[in-house]
Amino acid sequence: MIDVVILGTGNVATHLFRAFSQSPGIRVKQVYNHAHKSLEPFKNEVPTTTSLQDLETADLYLLALKDDVISHYADQLKHCDGLVAHTSGAVSLEALKGPARRGVFYPLQTFTRDLKVDYSKIPFCLESSDPEDMQLLQELAHDLSAPAYEVNSQQRKQLHLAAVFVCNFVNYLYTVGQNLCEKHQIPFKILEPLIMATAQKIQQAPPRDVQTGPARRGDSSTIKAHLDLLEEPSHIAIYELLTRAIQSEYGKKL
Amino acid sequence: MIDVVILGTGNVATHLFRAFSQSPGIRVKQVYNHAHKSLEPFKNEVPTTTSLQDLETADLYLLALKDDVISHYADQLKHCDGLVAHTSGAVSLEALKGPARRGVFYPLQTFTRDLKVDYSKIPFCLESSDPEDMQLLQELAHDLSAPAYEVNSQQRKQLHLAAVFVCNFVNYLYTVGQNLCEKHQIPFKILEPLIMATAQKIQQAPPRDVQTGPARRGDSSTIKAHLDLLEEPSHIAIYELLTRAIQSEYGKKL
Numbered sequence: 237m238i239d240v241v242i243l244g245t246g247n248v249a250t251h252l253f254r255a256f257s258q259s260p261g262i263r264v265k266q267v268y269n270h271a272h273k274s275l276e277p278f279k280n281e282v283p284t285t286t287s288l289q290d291l292e293t294a295d296l297y298l299l300a301l302k303d304d305v306i307s308h309y310a311d312q313l314k315h316c317d318g319l320v321a322h323t324s325g326a327v328s329l330e331a332l333k334g335p336a337r338r339g340v341f342y343p344l345q346t347f348t349r350d351l352k353v354d355y356s357k358i359p360f361c362l363e364s365s366d367p368e369d370m371q372l373l374q375e376l377a378h379d380l381s382a383p384a385y386e387v388n389s390q391q392r393k394q395l396h397l398a399a400v401f402v403c404n405f406v407n408y409l410y411t412v413g414q415n416l417c418e419k420h421q422i423p424f425k426i427l428e429p430l431i432m433a434t435a436q437k438i439q440q441a442p443p444r445d446v447q448t449g450p451a452r453r454g455d456s457s458t459i460k461a462h463l464d465l466l467e468e469p470s471h472i473a474i475y476e477l478l479t480r481a482i483q484s485e486y487g488k489k490l
Numbered sequence: 491m492i493d494v495v496i497l498g499t500g501n502v503a504t505h506l507f508r509a510f511s512q513s514p515g516i517r518v519k520q521v522y523n524h525a526h527k528s529l530e531p532f533k534n535e536v537p538t539t540t541s542l543q544d545l546e547t548a549d550l551y552l553l554a555l556k557d558d559v560i561s562h563y564a565d566q567l568k569h570c571d572g573l574v575a576h577t578s579g580a581v582s583l584e585a586l587k588g589p590a591r592r593g594v595f596y597p598l599q600t601f602t603r604d605l606k607v608d609y610s611k612i613p614f615c616l617e618s619s620d621p622e623d624m625q626l627l628q629e630l631a632h633d634l635s636a637p638a639y640e641v642n643s644q645q646r647k648q649l650h651l652a653a654v655f656v657c658n659f660v661n662y663l664y665t666v667g668q669n670l671c672e673k674h675q676i677p678f679k680i681l682e683p684l685i686m687a688t689a690q691k692i693q694q695a696p697p698r699d700v701q702t703g704p705a706r707r708g709d710s711s712t713i714k715a716h717l718d719l720l721e722e723p724s725h726i727a728i729y730e731l732l733t734r735a736i737q738s739e740y741g742k743k744l
Contacts, residue, residue: 295643304711328713344684346691346702357683384618384678394674395681397716398667401686401725402681404703405732410738411697413656420648425657426639427649428693429611430571430598434657435689439682443665447602449658457558462651470735471655477731478659481724485665 238376239294241266241318243275243309247347248323249300255355256280261379265292294318295372298341299332307331310338319369323420325396328389329363339364339373342392343382346403361387361395412471419467444485451482492630493548495572499528501601502577503554507532509609515633519546548572549626552595553586554580561585564592573623579650581673582643583617593618593627596646597636601655609634615641615649666725672723698739705736 239258241247245463249267251284256262267278268285275284285291288309297313299306299322313320314334321339322332332338340363347353360377362384364370369418370386377384387395410431417424437446459479466472494510496503496518501522510516521532521537529538539545542563551567553560553576560576568588569576572643575593586592596704601607614631618624618733624640631638641649671678691700704712707740713733718727 260500260562271529303709314501315582326715344680345689346684359680359683361680385677387676387680391676393676393715393719394670395676397719398670398681398704399684400705400716400729401663401670402667404701404705404736405728406663406685406688407692407697407701407734408732408739409655409660409663410692411701413652414697416648416652416655420645421640422641422649424696426598426615426641427614427652429613430600430653431656431660431689431692432602433611434660435685438661438664438685442678443661443668446667447658447661449661451654451658455557458645461580461647462654465647465651470738473731474659474735475654477727478662481728482658482662484724 238296238300238372239265239292239318239377239485240296241291241294242267242298242300243268244298244300245269245278246300246302250277251296251347251353252298252300252323253282254342255353255380256468257411259379262376265294267369281382288312289314296321296376297335298323299416302333303327307333310325321364321371321373325361325392329365330389337366337369338362340389340392340394341376342387343374344395344397344399345365355382358382360384361392363388363392409474412474415468415471432437447482447486449482451479451484454483492516492626492633493519493546493572494550494552494630495522495545495548496552496554497522498552498554499523499532500554500556502597503552504531505601505607506552506554506577506597507536509607509634511535512635516630519548525648542566545570546676550575550630551589552577557581564588573618573626575618575627579615579646579653582647583619584643590622591623593620593623594643594646595627595630596641596650598653600653600661609636612636614638617642617646649662653697663728666728669722669725700737703736705733706740708737711741 256264264282266283269275278284295318297320299316302325303324306327309330311334319337319339320335321341325342342361343358345358360382362373413427414424512520516534520537523529534537549572551572551574555700556694557578560581564586565588573591575595579596597612599612614636616627642672667681
């Protein structure tokens with residue numbers, strides 16, 4: 237049984253709390269937040285506290301906190317015997333200065349508060365300089381049935397950055413598609429199968445090898461027609477920039 | 491039984507030929523291409539011709555051709571009794587000037603030559619000014635078990651444009667992710683579940699409502715850190731432009 241104290245009550249903290257609570261190998265002993273109000277949704281399910289002095293003894297203190305306060309909280313936990321690990325993609329292991337035992341337990345996923353999550357599909361990026369602590373983090377991921385990868389701080393930062401491109405920016409391009417559909421009374425769901433197929437395709441072949449579209453094939457008359465159809469200046473700028481990037485990747489000029 | 495003559499031997503022609511051949515309600519009578527060599531892969535399975543004079547009688551002549559030659563070929567088919575339909579997202583119905591009966595049978599999908607396709611997931615965008623011809627196109631889609639939508643030329647052009655954003659540009663962002671991973675010895679497959687989850691999420695909620703990431707939450711220190719990590723000028727330009735676009739969509743300035 238792994239005893240865990242969770243610090244934080246945001247999206248990641250809430251999702252991990254739910255997942256830990258359903259895992260027989262993990263016991264959440266306590267949830268901490270500095271504000272009483274944020275603890276309200278947890279109060280009926282688990283002991284909570286607003287005081288770092290009152291933290292329970294645990295195997296793992298999980299800092300599911302905003303990037304810019306992780307160091308500060310780690311300093312406050314320097315007398316803890318347990319492993320202190322954060323869940324951030326962008327913060328290095330070394331930022332955990334205070335505690336003797338430190339680690340990273342970073343779920344590479346997009347969490348939306350009310351959407352369910354399948355943990356067997358979430359890669360956890362693990363980091364620790366101590367083999368036993370690494371083993372504890374491996375067990376934690378294993379108890380969630382989640383795939384785990386050992387990833388150092390430098391690689392994790394690159395993954396976090398790559399995630400912005402393949403998740404956040406991709407979702408924004410979906411929104412552009414939604415805007416174009418709405419403006420012309422087309423149901424957006426017509427695009428859903430194409431969106432799924434585009435994502436599924438890269439499970440079969442690397443994206444660099446399956447690029448299609450007017451930019452890839454150097455079809456300048458379609459590109460011109462598309463630029464004429466677009467009305468929003470920001471959509472035009474995105475179309476032009478990504479078309480140029482694709483053409484330069486594949487050796488064709490606009 | 492719907493008798494079809496396919497004109498063209500490219501990606502769309504090849505995929506539709508395979509799908510039609512497996513459908514009991516459809517018979518492909520002939521495949522046309524102006525070049526002998528392009529017909530080679532079809533020769534053992536179906537009669538072929540390089541001469542428009544030798545086209546068989548059919549219910550449907552499907553022009554699965556490059557956009558810029560569709561009008562030219564339609565002119566040559568003006569004496570055909572059958573319905574003449576093209577498969578292009580960008581060409582209007584009116585571009586089919588010659589034939590008396592004309593239509594559009596546009597599969598909204600990304601076809602890669604050797605990857606399998608599930609037709610039950612491909613929306614076909616149908617257009618015709620004649621109700622009986624529309625019914626023929628509906629039957630054709632139905633025989634492929636494919637969902638069908640009536641979409642006019644103006645809407646189809648917008649869908650074709652939207653598809654560039656949600657498919658071609660999205661795939662390019664996947665490639666940026668692949669580049670970042672390769673440069674830092676990270677297996678790209680760590681990103682695959684995130685890519686799938688991002689695509690799946692919009693089946694549950696519209697993309698505009700589920701935008702996440704540093705740009706969305708106005709996290710300027712992460713944005714700065716990411717820009718410092720990026721090395722390729724084109725990646726920096728894309729990061730800056732999409733971040734600005736997201737911030738202006740959600741009312742936060744960089």
